[in-house]
Amino acid sequence: MQNQTEYIVEVSDLKKTYEKVEAVKGVSFNVSKGELFGLIGPDGAGKTSIFRILTTLMFPSSGDVKLLNYDVVSEYKNIRTNIGYMPQRFSLYQDLSVEENLAFFARIFGTTIEENYDLIKDIYIQIEPFKDRLAGKLSGGMKQKLALCCALIHSPDVLVLDEPTTGVDAVSRKEFWEMLIRLKQKGITILVSTPYMDEANMCDRVALIQNGEIMSIDKPEAVIANFGRKLWAVKSNNIYQLIQDLRSIDFIDTVFPFGEYLHVTAKDLDLDLKDLKLRLKEKNHSEIEILEIEANIEDCFMELMTK
Amino acid sequence: MNRFIGFVKKEFHHIFRDSRTMLILFGMPIAQILIFGYVVSNEITDVRIGIYDKSKDHVTQEITNKIISSGFFILHENLNSDEEIEAAFKRGIVREVVVFEPNFAKNLERDGSAAIQIIADASDANTANMVSNYTQAIINSYVKTELMAQGMPYQIIPEIRMLYNDELKGVYMFVPGTMALILMLVSAMMTSISIAREKELGTMEILLVSPLKPLPIVIGKVIPYMVLSFVNAVVIIALSYFVFGMPIQGNLVFLMLETLLFIFMALSLGILISTVSNSQMVAMFISMFALLLPTMLLSGFIFPVENMPKVLQWLSSIMPAKYFITIVKNIMIKGSGIGIIWKETLILAGMTMFFLVMSIKKFKVRLE
Numbered sequence: 001m002q003n004q005t006e007y008i009v010e011v012s013d014l015k016k017t018y019e020k021v022e023a024v025k026g027v028s029f030n031v032s033k034g035e036l037f038g039l040i041g042p043d044g045a046g047k048t049s050i051f052r053i054l055t056t057l058m059f060p061s062s063g064d065v066k067l068l069n070y071d072v073v074s075e076y077k078n079i080r081t082n083i084g085y086m087p088q089r090f091s092l093y094q095d096l097s098v099e100e101n102l103a104f105f106a107r108i109f110g111t112t113i114e115e116n117y118d119l120i121k122d123i124y125i126q127i128e129p130f131k132d133r134l135a136g137k138l139s140g141g142m143k144q145k146l147a148l149c150c151a152l153i154h155s156p157d158v159l160v161l162d163e164p165t166t167g168v169d170a171v172s173r174k175e176f177w178e179m180l181i182r183l184k185q186k187g188i189t190i191l192v193s194t195p196y197m198d199e200a201n202m203c204d205r206v207a208l209i210q211n212g213e214i215m216s217i218d219k220p221e222a223v224i225a226n227f228g229r230k231l232w233a234v235k236s237n238n239i240y241q242l243i244q245d246l247r248s249i250d251f252i253d254t255v256f257p258f259g260e261y262l263h264v265t266a267k268d269l270d271l272d273l274k275d276l277k278l279r280l281k282e283k284n285h286s287e288i289e290i291l292e293i294e295a296n297i298e299d300c301f302m303e304l305m306t307k
Numbered sequence: 308m309n310r311f312i313g314f315v316k317k318e319f320h321h322i323f324r325d326s327r328t329m330l331i332l333f334g335m336p337i338a339q340i341l342i343f344g345y346v347v348s349n350e351i352t353d354v355r356i357g358i359y360d361k362s363k364d365h366v367t368q369e370i371t372n373k374i375i376s377s378g379f380f381i382l383h384e385n386l387n388s389d390e391e392i393e394a395a396f397k398r399g400i401v402r403e404v405v406v407f408e409p410n411f412a413k414n415l416e417r418d419g420s421a422a423i424q425i426i427a428d429a430s431d432a433n434t435a436n437m438v439s440n441y442t443q444a445i446i447n448s449y450v451k452t453e454l455m456a457q458g459m460p461y462q463i464i465p466e467i468r469m470l471y472n473d474e475l476k477g478v479y480m481f482v483p484g485t486m487a488l489i490l491m492l493v494s495a496m497m498t499s500i501s502i503a504r505e506k507e508l509g510t511m512e513i514l515l516v517s518p519l520k521p522l523p524i525v526i527g528k529v530i531p532y533m534v535l536s537f538v539n540a541v542v543i544i545a546l547s548y549f550v551f552g553m554p555i556q557g558n559l560v561f562l563m564l565e566t567l568l569f570i571f572m573a574l575s576l577g578i579l580i581s582t583v584s585n586s587q588m589v590a591m592f593i594s595m596f597a598l599l600l601p602t603m604l605l606s607g608f609i610f611p612v613e614n615m616p617k618v619l620q621w622l623s624s625i626m627p628a629k630y631f632i633t634i635v636k637n638i639m640i641k642g643s644g645i646g647i648i649w650k651e652t653l654i655l656a657g658m659t660m661f662f663l664v665m666s667i668k669k670f671k672v673r674l675e
Contacts, residue, residue: 055516057673076672081518089509095324096317107313108517150513 007066008033008158008189009054014063016049016212023049025212026063031191031205036184038203039193040297046212047193048088051162054191055085068157081109084156086147088163094136098127098146101135102153109154119186120149123179141172148179159183161192165199177202197298208301215304220297227295227303232271233261236285245283249276256302261289263299310519314527321501322531328497336489336539340546343481354438355383357395357404362411370423373449374405379441396428403427403438415454482547483635484608486540487628490566491573491602494536496594498577502528503590506581521670529574536570537563556642565638565648568655569631575662576627582669602628630654 009031016024024046031037039047052058053065056076065071070078092101102124106113117124127145130138135146144164151159161180165173177199180190184204192203200206200220207217216223236242239262246255246264251272253265264271273290280288295303322328356374360367375382383401386392395401406424408414415421425442427435502525505511514524544562547553555562576598584590603609605619606628612620623629630651637643645652 052512055512057512057515059673077518080516083516085513085516087509087512091509091513093317093321093510094508096320100317100320104313104317105513105517108310108514108519110310110518 006032008035008068009037009191010064010066011050011054012064014050014053014065015061016046016053016058017061023212024053024061027209027212027214028063029207029214029217031189033189034184034187036180036190036192036202036204038200038206039191039209040195040197040200040206040301041193041209042195044211045209047209048162049212050209051085051160051191051193055083055160056080081154082157084151084154084159086151086159086161086164088166092135092143092147092150095134097132097134098138099131101146102149105150106153111154113153116153116155119155119183120152122182123152124149139172140168141175144168144172144176145179148176152183157189159188159190161190163193163195165194165196173199197296197301200297206297208297208304210301210305215307216300223297223300224295227300229265230270231293231295231299232264232266233258233289233291233293234264235261235287235289236280237287238285241283242280242285245280245285249279254302254306256299258298263293263302265303311523311527314519314523315530318501318528318531322535331497332493332535332539333542335492336485336543337546339489340482340485340543341550343485352379354380354402355400356380356438356442357384357386357392357401358382359386359389359392359404359406361409362407364410364412366412366415366421367407369453370407370446370449371405374442374445377441377445392426396426401428402435403442405442481608482543482551482553483632483639484603484606484628486543486566486635487569487606487608487631488599488602489539489543490536490570490631491598491628492594493539494532494570494573495577495580495598496591498529498532498574499580499584499590499594500587501532502578502581503584503587507586515672521672522667525578525666525670529578532577533570533574536573537567540566540570553639555639557638557644561644562635562638565631565634565652565655568652568659569627569634572627572655572659572662575659575666578666579662579669582666582671601626605629606632608632627655627658 007030009029011030012028014024014027015022027046027050029037039050041047049058053060053072054067056067056072056079059073065073067079068082070076072079093104096104102113106116113120123145127138127142127149130142135143138146148161148164151161165176168176173196180192181202184190194200200223203220205217205219206223208215208223216226218226234242234246239257239260242262243255243257246252246262251267253267254263256263276290277288322332358371358374360371371382374380380403384395386395386404392404392406395404404426406426408422408424411421411423423446425439427439505514540563544555548555577594580593580597581590584593601622605612605615605623606626607623608628612623612629615623634648634651634655637648641647
């Protein structure tokens, strides 16, 4: 049978309402075959709701959602056999060993570890030394690897990962993304959500989502290119006071804290750095540093949020 | 099928690796049956009674002698007026007063019936009930053995439980109740908790997304508990037989089949509970308050159903345990077959079907 559509995931005008709260307010996006698609936004933005609807675990309140050309409401059974899903909460059996978990998930999907070992080999090899350890006793990074193996064991066409890197250390996060990129090269379509903006660069395309609405869908480079204005990083000896003082200056547009610096945009195209320094000194700031920098995804996110 | 076996295997892993579950499964039944058997004894000995004999003829004398020589009662005082009855109770030593009507023997000969009033101190309702039951049983047995033998007309209100359990042993009353309680606990509570745990830990999300259908998931959850509950039932029956010498008059296979039916009922109830609870805590509380307490209090296990207010009696008739207790008592003590207890069996089977259909209907293939 020939697949008529080029899209693996089609979402149009999806809305989801819980009693009084509207969690998803008319979201549309498509994901092509073999794409690594990121849904990026803070907690409560509606990422989990969207993923649960995609994985047929919830009904959409309205809108059309199709996965692999099957409707998530009427043809949910066809979808379920073809997707790998990793829910947000760690969803393995803590009282089963690594190997038992994997064997269990292989079995309920009607396959064996051996049959699809190629697919998980790269990942499983890292946790194999601990295969007799109970899943509950693994470190966060290893748990995620095991969960990914379990989601992959039946060789799904689409992988849906809900915040897989939340609560995982920086090194494991990096490793995890490298694994995703390798999986993508094997032709698996991957949808992943994350609250970490820095992970956006690893995706082919990202959707920035906030309060149930998608603010922008594009390649990560394009999102950054769309920022379209100059950005400065500012620092002084009193960073808290600096926020207040910068916001009170008339030609400053936005001020957001980023680590030890404040990211600042101006209302005009450019900024008179001397004038700014002088004004800050007047307000008793010392050790003032001002650098012009490239915008990152998070700057874009903040920018879109304030619009 | 392979999928299904994998699932059942996983469930056994869960059970055998959790020491608390194991304790509830195997420690509790043994502890409970021993505690109920030895400590919370329903037997009565040396109860002090008063006799108010308004007739003082040979029949009343004989009945009095029967009561006192039974070993359960000690004649504390003979009373001579109605006022003395109240006074005797107020002193708190006498637990029961037996009153013979005037012209007892004459009435019996002439009308074929005579009246005995049994007044028990009901401040302790349980003891009062037992004491009066014991007395009734003695009087009944007197009517049967003495009066019937002489071919006299008689009137008898048979107290069936006493008739068969002629040693009047408390443990006989407790074994069926304990069995019902433990099977209810293990089957209903443990299954509902184990399903709720999958929901709580989020593993249910994966199971739902998997090609496993709801029915195999539920059956896979239930089978291990069914096996373990059955083992429990065997342990309880063995304990009561070997330790407490409780007879098994009826067919053992039939008893086990009825037990299986009850286990099945409790399991389907457990599934139903789990479909409405999203966390282990909720499942536990529903099981505790909706199942265990009513089972203990309303099934006739501890408090006799006949003594309850009408409303509670109605409530008691929807308690599955009540029917199971009746079934077990009938089979073990009286040796009844299906001919006697088909009604109770049918009710249990009906309840099982109802819970099963309800829970399959309510089982959600989605999260909401």
